[in-house]
Amino acid sequence: MNAQGATGHLFLEMNEGPKVREALADGAVLLRAFALDGEAGLRTAIERIGSRAPFRHMTTPGGYRMSVAMTNCGRFGWVTDRRGYRYEPMDPDSGCPWPSMPAVFLDLAERAAREAGYAGFVPDACLINRYEPGARLSLHQDLNEEDFDAPIVSVSLGLPATFLFGGEDRVDRARRIRVLHGDVAVWGGPSRLFFHGVAPLKDGDHNVMGRQRINLTLRRAR
Ligand code: SIN
Ligand code: FE2
Numbered sequence: 320m321n322a323q324g325a326t327g328h329l330f331l332e333m334n335e336g337p338k339v340r341e342a343l344a345d346g347a348v349l350l351r352a353f354a355l356d357g358e359a360g361l362r363t364a365i366e367r368i369g370s371r372a373p374f375r376h377m378t379t380p381g382g383y384r385m386s387v388a389m390t391n392c393g394r395f396g397w398v399t400d401r402r403g404y405r406y407e408p409m410d411p412d413s414g415c416p417w418p419s420m421p422a423v424f425l426d427l428a429e430r431a432a433r434e435a436g437y438a439g440f441v442p443d444a445c446l447i448n449r450y451e452p453g454a455r456l457s458l459h460q461d462l463n464e465e466d467f468d469a470p471i472v473s474v475s476l477g478l479p480a481t482f483l484f485g486g487e488d489r490v491d492r493a494r495r496i497r498v499l500h501g502d503v504a505v506w507g508g509p510s511r512l513f514f515h516g517v518a519p520l521k522d523g524d525h526n527v528m529g530r531q532r533i534n535l536t537l538r539r540a541r
Contacts, residue, residue: 332479333526334499340434343484343494346470346508348435354427354474355501358527361476364421365447365533368392371418372410374449380404386454387517393420395444395540397463404463406444406540420445427503428472428537435505437470442537450480450532452522458485458493458514461538469539470507476500476535477528478520485514500525 334352341349354361374388377399391397395406396417410417424445432440448456461471475482475498482504485493491514498504506513520532 332497332499334501341496343496343504343506344486344510344513346436347484347504347506347510347513349496349498350431350434350503350505352499352501353431353434353503354476357423357427358476358501360423361427361474361535362527364423365476365535367421368418368447371415372396372413374447375412385456386450387456388449388451388454390447390449391445392418392424392447393442393444393540397444397446397538397540406463424535424537427474431472431474431503431505432470432507435470435507437505437507440469440472440537440539442469442472442539444538444540446536446538448534448536450478450517450520450534452478452520452530455519456517458483458489458516460512460514461536462512463540464538465541466539467511468507470505470511472535472537473504473506474535474537475502475504475532477525477532478523478530480520480532480534481518483514483516483518487513489514500528 339351372390374390482496482498483493485491
């Protein structure tokens with residue numbers, strides 16, 4: 320929003336609930352503020368994961384350095400390098416398994432998926448994306464999972480971002496959805512392979528996350 324409130328005060332773009340759901344497409348829903356309760360527990364878990372598997376800028380198969388910094392937790396982690404996009408059980412930087420999936424991630428993912436109509440979701444991989452001002456993620460499909468029956472659960476924390484949600488073809492017009500701290504998007508079923516991305520992050524200072532946006536995407540890789 321970033322607008323003048325009724326009182327004349329400039330108010331921050333903040334997620335204050337109430338929890339509402341917005342349909343994004345057939346099979347895709349945005350659960351506003353769904354992760355707000357318990358967000359401190361998510362932040363503690365992200366700090367632990369980042370201390371064991373530091374965020375890094377991976378390289379695309381075409382040789383570009385990604386502007387988003389990434390790490391993972393769970394049995395598998397999503398990686399990219401000159402050899403391609405894939406899931407790996409080990410962190411290539413350390414040679415060690417990725418940090419385990421925190422119970423708070425599993426619980427949030429299961430509840431959000433159920434709320435979106437996908438009961439019984441048990442993710443085995445969580446990609447953690449860190450966007451600093453200017454970082455972006457171009458339109459892509461999540462295609463590296465073994466089967467597409469399970470949905471994707473995507474949790475936004477920190478600075479507001481513009482989430483792009485398109486269709487089954489790259490050229491389909493993408494909706495631009497403002498996502499705030501605590502919002503959770505879920506897509507599966509008929510929209511499981513829809514193109515999506517994130518517009519370049521605008522600078523700002525979030526009251527608990529500072530100058531960054533963190534996104535968790537919980538997936539079933541195998
Ligand atoms: C992703 O597609 O992996 C991340 C999407 C986001 O950061 O909202
Ligand atoms: Fe994605």
